[in-house]
Amino acid sequence: MKIESVKIFVSCPDRNFVTIKITSDEGVYGLGDATLNGRELAVATYIEEYCIPSLIGRDPFDTEDIWQYFYKGVYWRRGAVNMAAIGAIDIALWDLKAKALKVPLYQLLGGKSRQQVLTYCHAQGKTLPETMDAIRQKAELGYQAIRVQSGVPGMKSIYGIAKSSKGYEPAIKGNVPAEECWDTNKYLNFAPKLFAAVRKDFGEDLHFLHDSHHRLSPNEAARLAKELEPFHLFWMEDAVRGELQEAYRHIRKNSTTPLAIGEVFNTIYDCQTFITEQLVDYLRMSVPHTGGFTHMKKIAALAETYLVNMAPHGPSDISPIGIAANLHFSISINNFGIMEYMGHSDLTNEVFPHGYVLKEGSLYLDETPGLGVEYNEKLAEKYAYEKAFLPVNRKEDGTMFDW
Numbered sequence: 001m002k003i004e005s006v007k008i009f010v011s012c013p014d015r016n017f018v019t020i021k022i023t024s025d026e027g028v029y030g031l032g033d034a035t036l037n038g039r040e041l042a043v044a045t046y047i048e049e050y051c052i053p054s055l056i057g058r059d060p061f062d063t064e065d066i067w068q069y070f071y072k073g074v075y076w077r078r079g080a081v082n083m084a085a086i087g088a089i090d091i092a093l094w095d096l097k098a099k100a101l102k103v104p105l106y107q108l109l110g111g112k113s114r115q116q117v118l119t120y121c122h123a124q125g126k127t128l129p130e131t132m133d134a135i136r137q138k139a140e141l142g143y144q145a146i147r148v149q150s151g152v153p154g155m156k157s158i159y160g161i162a163k164s165s166k167g168y169e170p171a172i173k174g175n176v177p178a179e180e181c182w183d184t185n186k187y188l189n190f191a192p193k194l195f196a197a198v199r200k201d202f203g204e205d206l207h208f209l210h211d212s213h214h215r216l217s218p219n220e221a222a223r224l225a226k227e228l229e230p231f232h233l234f235w236m237e238d239a240v241r242g243e244l245q246e247a248y249r250h251i252r253k254n255s256t257t258p259l260a261i262g263e264v265f266n267t268i269y270d271c272q273t274f275i276t277e278q279l280v281d282y283l284r285m286s287v288p289h290t291g292g293f294t295h296m297k298k299i300a301a302l303a304e305t306y307l308v309n310m311a312p313h314g315p316s317d318i319s320p321i322g323i324a325a326n327l328h329f330s331i332s333i334n335n336f337g338i339m340e341y342m343g344h345s346d347l348t349n350e351v352f353p354h355g356y357v358l359k360e361g362s363l364y365l366d367e368t369p370g371l372g373v374e375y376n377e378k379l380a381e382k383y384a385y386e387k388a389f390l391p392v393n394r395k396e397d398g399t400m401f402d403w
């Protein structure tokens with residue numbers, strides 16, 4: 001079998017998505033998710049200009065060699081754009097292979113290690129009472145794990161809180177990024193109060209998670225992790241930027257609150273120290289952003305050796321193709337923790353019809369060969385790309401800060 005054509009589609013069915021379609025000379029095709037929130041055209045151009053010519057004529061079953069060709073063969077290694085491009089190609093090739101062999105993709109990854117994939121959803125509100133209502137609604141839907149984000153008194157905006165009633169969406173349409181304003185002290189004083197209230201109302205049974213979105217210093221993170229200990233969080237996420245992996249030693253030494261990190265990582269080298277020193281409990285890399293199945297299998301294997309669990313990133317900016325990739329990966333590995341699932345709008349789901357279903361907070365795969373997701377090209381054509389950015393963040397005195 002040979003790769004005959006590769007196409008890239010950029011569309012905006014409520015939000016931007018980049019989709020790759022690789023077709024073989026036998027007419028079998030595979031789909032991949034190349035969406036990188038706020039940098040969509042960079043990945044699309046990278047694939048179009050620098051990858052497609054080298055893919056044509058190759059055997060699509062050679063996933064390992066093709067992966068190495070685009071990783072090792074490129075002098076400029078790693079990086080979000082590069083690895084999202086490799087991830088999209090790799091996912092499409094595995095989808096194609098599974099379709100050609102007429103099996104659901106997870107069968108190529110080792111079969112099922114469990115029957116369903118536990119997910120967590122988001123509950124958020126501008127105020128504490130609003131947040132408590134949102135948690136109640138999600139609990140009533142049967143979710144067992146809920147990420148809680150709340151507005152902080154005295155702060156105008158904060159990561160994770162919806163501006164409209166349509167639900168939280170991190171990318172904002174426009175020509176330049178929106179600006180947010182941050183105050184660590186107000187946040188640190190409020191977060192323990194939030195979780196004290198949450199446990200008081202909802203008891204011990206539900207799992208609660210929280211995302212600090214890379215805004216704390218190691219010592220601030222240690223303080224928060226310690227103060228949150230009595231409320232038994234499932235995890236505290238992205239407390240400190242992950243560029244300096246050693247920074248987590250200090251948090252780890254000072255608290256037993258479970259730690260998660262990794263949604264912006266894209267190679268095994270971004271988490272090597274986290275794994276080998278057991279500095280975190282969960283790694284949050286996603287299959288599409290981290291070089292696809294070929295690379296993620298190796299990361300999961302290293303993490304398994306050190307008793308670290310995988311917990312793929314699953315926001316709305318990963319398309320249903322990327323979500324399905326995360327699902328096949330999560331169902332097949334032994335060291336799976338939990339998967340984020342924000343869900344998508346009805347329109348997005350119409351453009352990407354899929355077989356996975358959510359029941360009582362867990363996702364179930366069907367037995368369709370491949371990933372089990374389609375891309376409705378005709379419908380997608382009606383929704384042209386609209387430039388959108390993630391916000392940037394400054395401290396109250398104007399200093400540029402982490403978002």
Ligand code: GCO
Binds near residue numbers: 213314
């Ligand atoms: C999460 C994330 C997201 C990201 C977003 C960026 O835990 O789901 O933090 O909300 O901010 O995916 O594109």
Ligand code: MG
Binds near residue numbers: 211237263
């Ligand atoms: Mg996050």
